[in-house]
Amino acid sequence: MRRAAAACFGLAIAFGAVGEERSASEAIAEYRQMLEDGNPAELMELRGEELWTTPRGPKNASLAQCDLGLGPGVVEGAYAQLPRYFADTDRVQDAESRLLTCVTTLQGVPGDEAARGWYRAGSDLEALVTYVATQSRGKPIAAPVTHPKESAFLAIGADLFYRRSGPLDFACATCHAQDDRRIRLQELPNFENPESARTSMTVWPAYRVSQSAVWTMERRLIDCIRQMRHPEPELGSDAIVALQVYLQHQAQGGVMTGPGIKR
Amino acid sequence: MATPMKVRARSEGGVTEVKVLMSHPMETGRRKNEKGETIPALFIQNVTVSHQGRTVLSAQWGPAISANPFLSFKFQGGAKGETVKVTWQDNTGDTRSDEALIA
Amino acid sequence: MKLPVFLLAGLLALPAAALAADTAEDVVRRSYPGATPEEWRARLDQDDVQALCSRHRNRPPEDVAARIVESQLATIRYPEDGRLLGDWKAGERLASIGTGGHIGRIQPDPPDRKKGGNCYACHALAKKEVAAGNLGPPLTGYGRLRGNAPDVVRHTYAKIYNAQAFFPCTSMPRFGHSGWLTPQEIADAVAFLLDPESPVNRE
Amino acid sequence: MDRRTFLQQGGGWLGTLLAAGWFAPEVAAQPWNRAAFDARTVKEALEALGAKDAAPGGDIVITAPELAENGAVVPITITSKVPGTESIALLVDKNPNALSAVFTLPAGTLPDVHTRVKMAETSSVVAMVRAGGRVVFAMKEVKVTLGGCGG
Numbered sequence: 072m073r074r075a076a077a078a079c080f081g082l083a084i085a086f087g088a089v090g091e092e093r094s095a096s097e098a099i100a101e102y103r104q105m106l107e108d109g110n111p112a113e114l115m116e117l118r119g120e121e122l123w124t125t126p127r128g129p130k131n132a133s134l135a136q137c138d139l140g141l142g143p144g145v146v147e148g149a150y151a152q153l154p155r156y157f158a159d160t161d162r163v164q165d166a167e168s169r170l171l172t173c174v175t176t177l178q179g180v181p182g183d184e185a186a187r188g189w190y191r192a193g194s195d196l197e198a199l200v201t202y203v204a205t206q207s208r209g210k211p212i213a214a215p216v217t218h219p220k221e222s223a224f225l226a227i228g229a230d231l232f233y234r235r236s237g238p239l240d241f242a243c244a245t246c247h248a249q250d251d252r253r254i255r256l257q258e259l260p261n262f263e264n265p266e267s268a269r270t271s272m273t274v275w276p277a278y279r280v281s282q283s284a285v286w287t288m289e290r291r292l293i294d295c296i297r298q299m300r301h302p303e304p305e306l307g308s309d310a311i312v313a314l315q316v317y318l319q320h321q322a323q324g325g326v327m328t329g330p331g332i333k334r
Numbered sequence: 335m336a337t338p339m340k341v342r343a344r345s346e347g348g349v350t351e352v353k354v355l356m357s358h359p360m361e362t363g364r365r366k367n368e369k370g371e372t373i374p375a376l377f378i379q380n381v382t383v384s385h386q387g388r389t390v391l392s393a394q395w396g397p398a399i400s401a402n403p404f405l406s407f408k409f410q411g412g413a414k415g416e417t418v419k420v421t422w423q424d425n426t427g428d429t430r431s432d433e434a435l436i437a
Numbered sequence: 438m439k440l441p442v443f444l445l446a447g448l449l450a451l452p453a454a455a456l457a458a459d460t461a462e463d464v465v466r467r468s469y470p471g472a473t474p475e476e477w478r479a480r481l482d483q484d485d486v487q488a489l490c491s492r493h494r495n496r497p498p499e500d501v502a503a504r505i506v507e508s509q510l511a512t513i514r515y516p517e518d519g520r521l522l523g524d525w526k527a528g529e530r531l532a533s534i535g536t537g538g539h540i541g542r543i544q545p546d547p548p549d550r551k552k553g554g555n556c557y558a559c560h561a562l563a564k565k566e567v568a569a570g571n572l573g574p575p576l577t578g579y580g581r582l583r584g585n586a587p588d589v590v591r592h593t594y595a596k597i598y599n600a601q602a603f604f605p606c607t608s609m610p611r612f613g614h615s616g617w618l619t620p621q622e623i624a625d626a627v628a629f630l631l632d633p634e635s636p637v638n639r640e
Numbered sequence: 641m642d643r644r645t646f647l648q649q650g651g652g653w654l655g656t657l658l659a660a661g662w663f664a665p666e667v668a669a670q671p672w673n674r675a676a677f678d679a680r681t682v683k684e685a686l687e688a689l690g691a692k693d694a695a696p697g698g699d700i701v702i703t704a705p706e707l708a709e710n711g712a713v714v715p716i717t718i719t720s721k722v723p724g725t726e727s728i729a730l731l732v733d734k735n736p737n738a739l740s741a742v743f744t745l746p747a748g749t750l751p752d753v754h755t756r757v758k759m760a761e762t763s764s765v766v767a768m769v770r771a772g773g774r775v776v777f778a779m780k781e782v783k784v785t786l787g788g789c790g791g
Contacts, residue, residue, distance in 0.1 A: 362736075408750040
């Protein structure tokens, strides 16, 4: 079988059946299990905590007063209840956009500077989101849908999940709306099925071995949107936040175990 | 590298298990960035682990060790509260040491 | 490519309230400030089929489904030289790569990057390629089961050119209609499926 | 960085002194074995490690996944039951440079090490053990699939 030279994906190496009695997905589950002890995300968490507590920026302030929805400085359990509506910005925000609000308002860092290179391995946002998300481990997902803007974003997020466009007619639903589906050997969560949605949303953000970095949910979604051959939505844009309101709603009640380990 | 290692040491039944997570890109020198420029080799070459000053493991690594390396091994002895120290040094001479108390 | 007028009328008679409040389209409009007019046209604006399938969550009622099939059948174009059975080796390469056509700042493709069919992403084809997806039905032995009489070749070509002409609101891209693959490339894919020499039809 | 060049020129008697751990732990590390890590094949690497006559066999257990979802991080544990194990080397046959790591185990350290390696493609993983002047090795195949959605 010829080895394709495609940068991010090459041909899977043709090989005999993986152990007659075991399927490829069982073998992959065992592989992931072997990695659970010693998840490099713990290193990003350490750095995120340092970024949270260290005074920085023109105002030489830390993020200790940042309100992630449960009150200024409250981090424990906050991630599991995002996205949500924030009165001070009059917007529904997710972890990434809310942290950027705090960096710009509390620390005085200009918006574009705070967001620059956010998608690169080792970015401040990667570390901060990893730290914040780790403090929701063991908490059930409960993104509120009580404020009118939250419920509007739930309906909009659902519409966006099914919104097909582009040369390949792709939408999220193209791959994520049926049970037990796979692209190649890549198992796909089905977000129409709450149980499947929970297995997915409770492990993100996750350390991706193929990237040697933790990917936040926005990084994950924006790369998927790229692979659908759509343009990239803006970091923290309403489309990305509304989509997460829908995904979190589908996964509500799932107990956070992240950051996880992914391909 | 600024980020500290995560060193965990636990003793049980006269044996101490050491687990270490190191923050390091482990670049092979073969990868290209999105502008097509080759990313220079940058990888940990020497690792030394000592317990109360005595070397319990030394290792030499090549660039094939995964990024953000994870290492675990066991040594006989070691009691609660004693020190385990991990030091790495990479091909540019950068080095880092971190310690942990045995739990 | 317009659908019959009466179908379009249905779209315009949305209740006024739905238009006033923030809609998905409003949110899309303001979430892609970096997209160029060309990118809007080719990658974000929806054609009628995309809009209908989105609205009906890919489960169109019978009347809508029938109209989609009818309108999409009319889009199918066959190669000028009439050769619908190309080179199965080229078809195999096409089925195995999913490259091409990515845009954006983070990881765009060079514009001339070969566009792959990525068939293995969703379909089982040659038995020896174990890393195959299951979003689409398995196609192993496709040619062995059907033979390659002219109507089978033509039917297979048409399904790859525009799958919506046969399975309204299917997940499968409309490879020919969108111009993602050329008629010649589709003929190569047909050969990969039907040629007796192709690994799809050999144990 | 003079400290690093000092280490590298420490061959000869200084190398043996260093190996014997005469200095504080940080300096005790042997100079990095460039020849072994630059070697392409397993055979060349073993020769550079002075293990030309390594024999297959020996009670060595390689714990590795049968199928790695991505070659960037492949967890490998090598457990040597060969008495008097002094060092363990980890090699990946099909990698551009076969040698990935060499672990030196002082007395009292269990011959059971775990780390994670990159594998360019499906390949056999080789574990070499040096014990009392003898060198033995074992092999295990690890399949690598470059998963993902096709990019």
